[in-house]
Amino acid sequence: MDIVYASNERYARHLAVSMFSLFDHDQVAERIRVFVLDMGIGQESRQRLEQVADGFQRELIFIPMGDLKERFSYEVDTGGFDISAMGRLFVGTALPADVERVLYLDCDTVVLASLKKLWQTDLKGRLFGAVMEPTIYPAVKASIGLGKEDPYFNSGVLLIDLARWRAQGAEGQLVAFYGNLGGKAFACDQDTLNGAFKGQIKVLSPRYNFFTNYRYFHYWDLVRQSPAYRAVPKKVFTRAKHHPAILHFAGDERPWRAGNLSHFRRAYEQYLFLTPWRGTPKEKDGKGQRLYLFAYHVMDYLTWLCPPIRWWVSGRFGMKMVEGRQKGDRKPAPADAAS
Numbered sequence: 001m002d003i004v005y006a007s008n009e010r011y012a013r014h015l016a017v018s019m020f021s022l023f024d025h026d027q028v029a030e031r032i033r034v035f036v037l038d039m040g041i042g043q044e045s046r047q048r049l050e051q052v053a054d055g056f057q058r059e060l061i062f063i064p065m066g067d068l069k070e071r072f073s074y075e076v077d078t079g080g081f082d083i084s085a086m087g088r089l090f091v092g093t094a095l096p097a098d099v100e101r102v103l104y105l106d107c108d109t110v111v112l113a114s115l116k117k118l119w120q121t122d123l124k125g126r127l128f129g130a131v132m133e134p135t136i137y138p139a140v141k142a143s144i145g146l147g148k149e150d151p152y153f154n155s156g157v158l159l160i161d162l163a164r165w166r167a168q169g170a171e172g173q174l175v176a177f178y179g180n181l182g183g184k185a186f187a188c189d190q191d192t193l194n195g196a197f198k199g200q201i202k203v204l205s206p207r208y209n210f211f212t213n214y215r216y217f218h219y220w221d222l223v224r225q226s227p228a229y230r231a232v233p234k235k236v237f238t239r240a241k242h243h244p245a246i247l248h249f250a251g252d253e254r255p256w257r258a259g260n261l262s263h264f265r266r267a268y269e270q271y272l273f274l275t276p277w278r279g280t281p282k283e284k285d286g287k288g289q290r291l292y293l294f295a296y297h298v299m300d301y302l303t304w305l306c307p308p309i310r311w312w313v314s315g316r317f318g319m320k321m322v323e324g325r326q327k328g329d330r331k332p333a334p335a336d337a338a339s
Helices: 012-025 043-055 083-094 138-143 162-168 170-180 188-196 212-216 219-225 227-231 234-242 265-273 289-305 307-326
Strands: 002-007 033-038 059-064 101-105 109-111 128-132 153-161 201-203 246-248
Touching (some): 002 012, 012 033, 012 043, 012 265, 033 043, 043 059, 083 101, 083 153, 083 170, 083 188, 101 162, 128 227, 153 162, 162 170, 170 188, 212 234, 212 289, 219 227, 219 234, 219 307, 289 307
Parallel strands (some): 002 101, 033 059, 128 201
Antiparallel strands (some): 101 153, 109 246, 128 153
């Protein structure tokens, strides 16, 4: 398997956790080669990451990406997201020519099962495979040319036919599409991938990119939010809830934040303990963080008990954030803005 991550120094320890969990659950794989699109990882962190790979006798290759803004002929505004998020758009030119299929993983993922079946998935002529995100705001979909009936995909896990990607000139199409948006979109890389390649994305099981707060969503509520989600059978969604293969900590309940109450936080903590970053204290963003995360967790349970409350809160406050960012507000967006 050829795996690719994109990381800066801040996310190096999360990358270590994800890599360790990947290696741990695919120890029987004949070969796993990991490429890291390096957005400024320090030397000490690189050595620590190499220590993780060496422990499993796996190949780890760092690819310096330089200043990503120089890859665009126009000004880029990622709306508060780190520019490293755009790194995945350049996998075609960044990776060696012998890589014809690659699995992209976000650093904030933890692998809980073998990815062999995912790796062998038949993309049936599609450019890449991804997991749908039905809770995206309708206004975001509309802004990139998607209708209510169109699926919208999360970019945290991408199974890419890199040979087709290169042959089609995908990189140029992505850069051009983002430019047509004025170099700015709500979820920069994700919106660009969805808008540029509408109809060219294969639906993957939510097992392979299970957003941790989806544990509290009901299947039919997700279908009501996005009719396209019917492409995911209810039994498949239920299995993903109980047996996720890849956890994606895409919400505010990130396990490295002090006061988080995520149901899945121990999966992250277990693997963090096994890396050279063991003992790293949890991050504290402010005095009200614990109270906020407690309220967020309460909202999780309200989502399960009374879904309309979640949709009301999302519609009332989430759309204000979307509108603010579309007007040029550069304040960082919550990690789960679309959820």
